[in-house]
Amino acid sequence: MRCRSSAVAGHRIGRILRAIALAMLAALAPIGAGDAHAQREPEPLAANYRGWDYIVEKLVADGVDPRQVRRVFTDPRVEPFTGLQFSLYPRESSALYRGFTQPASVALARRCKASHERALREAEERFGVPATVVASIIHVESGCGRNTGKEVVLFRLARLAMANEPENLRDNITRHTETGYDPAIEERTRERGRYLENTFYPEVLATFQVSDRLDMDPLALRGSGSGAFGMPQFLPRSYLSYGADGNGDGRVSLYDADDAIFSCANYLASHGWRPGISRAEKRRVIWHYNRSDSYIDTVLALADRLDGGAAPAEEAGGKPRQVQRQVKAKGKANARAPSTTSRRTKKSAN
Numbered sequence: 013m014r015c016r017s018s019a020v021a022g023h024r025i026g027r028i029l030r031a032i033a034l035a036m037l038a039a040l041a042p043i044g045a046g047d048a049h050a051q052r053e054p055e056p057l058a059a060n061y062r063g064w065d066y067i068v069e070k071l072v073a074d075g076v077d078p079r080q081v082r083r084v085f086t087d088p089r090v091e092p093f094t095g096l097q098f099s100l101y102p103r104e105s106s107a108l109y110r111g112f113t114q115p116a117s118v119a120l121a122r123r124c125k126a127s128h129e130r131a132l133r134e135a136e137e138r139f140g141v142p143a144t145v146v147a148s149i150i151h152v153e154s155g156c157g158r159n160t161g162k163e164v165v166l167f168r169l170a171r172l173a174m175a176n177e178p179e180n181l182r183d184n185i186t187r188h189t190e191t192g193y194d195p196a197i198e199e200r201t202r203e204r205g206r207y208l209e210n211t212f213y214p215e216v217l218a219t220f221q222v223s224d225r226l227d228m229d230p231l232a233l234r235g236s237g238s239g240a241f242g243m244p245q246f247l248p249r250s251y252l253s254y255g256a257d258g259n260g261d262g263r264v265s266l267y268d269a270d271d272a273i274f275s276c277a278n279y280l281a282s283h284g285w286r287p288g289i290s291r292a293e294k295r296r297v298i299w300h301y302n303r304s305d306s307y308i309d310t311v312l313a314l315a316d317r318l319d320g321g322a323a324p325a326e327e328a329g330g331k332p333r334q335v336q337r338q339v340k341a342k343g344k345a346n347a348r349a350p351s352t353t354s355r356r357t358k359k360s361a362n
Contacts, residue, residue: 242266
């Protein structure tokens with residue numbers, strides 16, 4: 013009896029001990045799970061974003077690391093967003109390109125072509141785009157790499173992507189209807205705001221992807237006031253889609269001449285350039301690169317000069333010729349940013 017009593021008592025003590033252990037585990041489990049959950053959770057987004065809250069929320073919703081977003085939009089290299097004024101019918105002046113077919117500019121373009129003869133020849137062999145056309149583009153875009161821009165690309169693109177931010181949109185509607193309300197003008201303002209957001213917000217996302225690919229600070233990428241960068245002045249999405257390694261080092265840098273030349277040729281070939289195409293077809297291809305008649309005229313006229321010939325009479329004078337547009341501009345981003353201008357005091361997109 014005593015042995016049986018001892019066994020029963022031992023069994024009861026064992027059950028009690030197991031119950032106590034289970035209770036302790038149950039009590040500790042939420043704390044441990046909470047700690048693990050807290051470690052997985054991103055840092056809180058609470059911060060003073062200085063007017064950028066609209067785009068910050070979009071970026072986080074689209075999967076960009078909240079901590080990286082917070083670092084970028086609280087960095088002093090990104091100025092506070094105080095509004096973006098945009099015009100309803102932007103136009104690029106032909107005067108921007110008048111100097112490129114003058115003798116001094118043609119001489120510089122020849123020097124550019126000669127300096128990069130090997131890469132241009134290899135790109136032509138691979139992609140079928142004449143060396144003269146690629147040399148003309150990088151000369152017009154960046155002076156053969158002498159002027160690639162010093163602006164923070166992400167900041168410039170983010171400004172343009174904020175066009176459709178509700179308060180900014182209201183301000184632009186008020187400004188465009190201040191002489192009298194017109195529902196057609198209001199609708200055009202809304203369309204323009206949507207266009208700018210739809211064009212440039214994906215470029216902001218792509219900038220983060222470029223920085224990941226190149227293992228660099230997103231704010232270290234420098235370019236033009238419209239957010240284009242490198243010798244060929246690509247926007248980030250064009251870099252991701254058409255960047256080509258010309259020097260064989262396994263990386264694509266648009267600040268490297270070989271990579272820039274191969275990337276430019278790849279872009280044109282991907283949009284339909286092939287040996288023997290007509291001049292009208294050439295124009296349609298370059299239209300993807302920059303939707304400006306004056307720009308197209310200039311590139312083709314300069315390429316003619318580099319080939320040793322004179323530019324066609326209607327183009328040599330720099331007068332824009334209308335393109336039979338096979339591709340509609342609305343809603344489709346070209347390699348470069350659509351024509352925009354920025355004033356430091358009143359930030360605007362024309």
